[in-house]
Amino acid sequence: MSPNAGSAEGPVNRTDGRHRFDTLSSSDVYVGAILALRSDEVAMPGGGRSRREVVEHPGAVAVVALDEHDRVVLVHQYRYPLGRRLWELPAGLLDVAGEDPLHTARRELAEEVGLAAQEWSVLVDVAASPGFTDQAERVYLARGLSEVGRPEPVSDEEADLVVRRMELDRAVEAVFSGEIVNAPAVSGLLAAQAVRDGRAVPRSSEAEWTDRPRRFAARGRG
Structure with a gap:
């Protein structure tokens, strides 16, 4: 059952995918720097109403940067909600107003790991947890890497960041062993291996990004 699912009284007639889940009302619960929580009342199949709590997110990009030796660039950083450091892809929020996602990916690759790339393509688009949030990430494949110099850290988190290159097949093994659990990294690494292997x-x-989050940016904060 969906974490937001409401209860129904008695049987509900099947609508076979034709029902429109119109928003009847909406109110903000919390609006912060990188997310907002709103509460919506939604029209349900059978004529009922249900409450949906939605976390709005600015969206993000991540990069599988693959070098000429078939190694992928990973970053090791502390993630406070999980209470430990994770191996992830270079990534960043779409938090600059009007910035194209590809430009964000280029900027984050340079800022986090000091690299530029000649070839760019889209590997996957990931909806993080669509049962309660519009958070989505686009994962790019970057090839033809060159050093541009990693800038000096401007935050405590950046100062703690560790950068490492790992063979792509080893990184995929780390996905299946549970060493790599970050969703964009998991999906991006598996997709990159599939592309490399033909x-x-x-x-x-x-490419068009159908599910790119836009609601939070429309608030004028993203």
Whole structure:
């Protein structure tokens, strides 16, 4: 059952995917720097109403940067909600107003690991947990890497960041062993391996992103 699912009294007639879940009312519960929580009343199949709590998120990008030796660039950083350090891809929020996601990916690759790339394509789009949040990430594949110099850290978290290059196959092994659990990293690494092995074809770096979050940015804070 969905974490937001409401209860129904008696049987509900099947609508077979034709029902419109219209928003009847909406109110803010909390609005912060990188997310907002709103509470919506939604029209349900059968004529009922249900409450949906939605976490709005600015969205993010991540980069599988693959070098000429088939190594992927990873970062090791502390994640406070989980209480430990995780291996992840270079990534960042879409928190600059009007910035194109590809430009954000280029900027984050330079700022976090000091690299630029000649070739860019889209590997996957990931909806983090669509039962309660619009958070989504676009994961790019970057090839033709060159050093541009890693800038001096401007925050405590950046100062603690560790950068490492790992063979792609080893990184995929780390996914299956549970060493790598970050969702964009898991999906991006598996997709990158499939592309490298000729089992999949990446999309254009300018491909449409249907589920890119926009509600939080529209508040004028993202």
